[in-house]
Amino acid sequence: xxxxxxxxxxxxxxxxxxxxxxxxxxxxxxxxxxxxxxxxxxxxxxxxxxxxxxxxxxxxxxxxxxxxxxxxxxxxxxxxxxxxxxxxxxxxxxxxxxxxxxxxxxxxxxxxxxxxxxxxxxxxxxxxxxxxxxxxxxxxxxxxxxxxxxxxxxxxxxxxxxxxxxxxxxxxxxxxxxxxxxxxxxxxxxxxxxxxxxxxxxxxxxxxxxxxxxxxxxxxxxxxxxxxxxxxxxxxxxxxxxxxxxxxxxxxxxxxxxxxxxxxxxxxxxxxxxxxxxxxxxxxxxxxxxxxxxxxxxxxxxxxxxxxxxxxxxxxxxxxxxxxxxxxxxxxxxxxxxxxxxxxxxxxxxxxxxxxxxxxxxxxxxxxxxxxxxxxxxxxxxxxxxxxxx
Numbered sequence: 001x002x003x004x005x006x007x008x009x010x011x012x013x014x015x016x017x018x019x020x021x022x023x024x025x026x027x028x029x030x031x032x033x034x035x036x037x038x039x040x041x042x043x044x045x046x047x048x049x050x051x052x053x054x055x056x057x058x059x060x061x062x063x064x065x066x067x068x069x070x071x072x073x074x075x076x077x078x079x080x081x082x083x084x085x086x087x088x089x090x091x092x093x094x095x096x097x098x099x100x101x102x103x104x105x106x107x108x109x110x111x112x113x114x115x116x117x118x119x120x121x122x123x124x125x126x127x128x129x130x131x132x133x134x135x136x137x138x139x140x141x142x143x144x145x146x147x148x149x150x151x152x153x154x155x156x157x158x159x160x161x162x163x164x165x166x167x168x169x170x171x172x173x174x175x176x177x178x179x180x181x182x183x184x185x186x187x188x189x190x191x192x193x194x195x196x197x198x199x200x201x202x203x204x205x206x207x208x209x210x211x212x213x214x215x216x217x218x219x220x221x222x223x224x225x226x227x228x229x230x231x232x233x234x235x236x237x238x239x240x241x242x243x244x245x246x247x248x249x250x251x252x253x254x255x256x257x258x259x260x261x262x263x264x265x266x267x268x269x270x271x272x273x274x275x276x277x278x279x280x281x282x283x284x285x286x287x288x289x290x291x292x293x294x295x296x297x298x299x300x301x302x303x304x305x306x307x308x309x310x311x312x313x314x315x316x317x318x319x320x321x322x323x324x325x326x327x328x329x330x331x332x333x334x335x336x337x338x339x340x341x342x343x344x345x346x347x348x349x350x351x352x353x354x355x356x357x358x359x360x361x362x363x364x365x366x367x368x369x370x371x372x373x374x375x376x377x378x379x380x381x382x383x384x385x386x387x388x389x390x
Contacts, residue, residue, distance in 0.1 A: 132380030136276025178253025193245035299334030309349030
């Protein structure tokens with residue numbers, strides 16, 4: 001064997017050794033994947049892994065809103081659960097009730113409401129009467145839209161604190177001359193009632209019978225008159241309407257040119273957001289939901305559910321449970337939902353609307369599977385989460 005042939009024989013193993021060294025060293029020099037945060041560690045992104053809470057890395061802030069998807073089995077039944085969590089004291093997050101088309105009456109897809117308000121997340125709201133009239137209290141950005149029923153807990157977020165509490169609303173018209181109690185706000189009136197109307201009610205007060213109405217613009221009484229039907233609501237003001245043939249403007253206690261302010265008590269705050277729910281599910285750490293409910297109906301059936309709850313550390317939790325879909329997700333009874341909420345550290349929670357209305361949006365997409373063919377149902381309102389960008 002000549003010198004050239006020996007060199008070629010030695011060169012080939014040397015080349016293999018060199019390639020191995022380059023590959024092995026390159027793995028450490030150029031592969032940074034182990035140092036990069038995963039996608040679900042970023043604020044405002046939906047974790048893709050089932051059950052992942054999206055916790056932060058050491059160099060990132062905690063996400064403003066944490067989304068969790070839990071696949072589990074409860075009492076032998078498959079359940080797909082979706083949860084949104086945020087701390088009410090986190091200035092990056094704003095919980096806010098929304099109404100269809102931003103008015104009291106009507107129905108609209110939750111995705112459209114969320115998109116219009118630039119929401120990061122949303123769930124369906126509570127219960128509604130005919131034509132989409134809210135069943136109880138709604139306060140948006142400190143403005144009273146509808147009064148409480150006094151029968152069910154109200155979810156209140158104000159001044160960085162979250163509460164679930166029962167409220168009895170009193171509404172008054174205050175002027176320098178008098179303080180007059182109103183019988184309601186943004187609702188149909190009966191003879192003898194004094195009702196206040198704001199632009200959230202619609203274009204006019206929908207009055208069909210004789211009435212005396214004060215037209216108030218920018219806090220000043222522009223006119224008081226007797227009408228035989230509807231009166232237009234001024235865009236920057238309100239109406240005060242007394243119904244009935246015997247109605248008298250003397251009941252107002254104020255006149256044209258007087259300054260008038262609408263006040264309500266208990267006052268929830270200038271920045272308050274409030275939404276009346278259905279029955280208590282858990283209260284002070286105990287399951288209090290019964291077997292039936294005036295709004296939900298029978299609670300011993302396993303159905304889709306939506307609920308709002310609060311933890312001791314001021315964390316607000318919005319939760320949906322899919323149901324009526326054999327092999328995918330069964331749904332829960334009221335008491336099963338109560339037990340699950342307690343297992344998550346939620347000691348106070350109330351029912352929102354369920355069934356085909358159960359829906360959750362996170363990161364701009366519907367993350368649950370609504371029970372009606374997986375499609376959205378038009379709703380009268382919802383609860384959204386807006387997340388401020390930094």
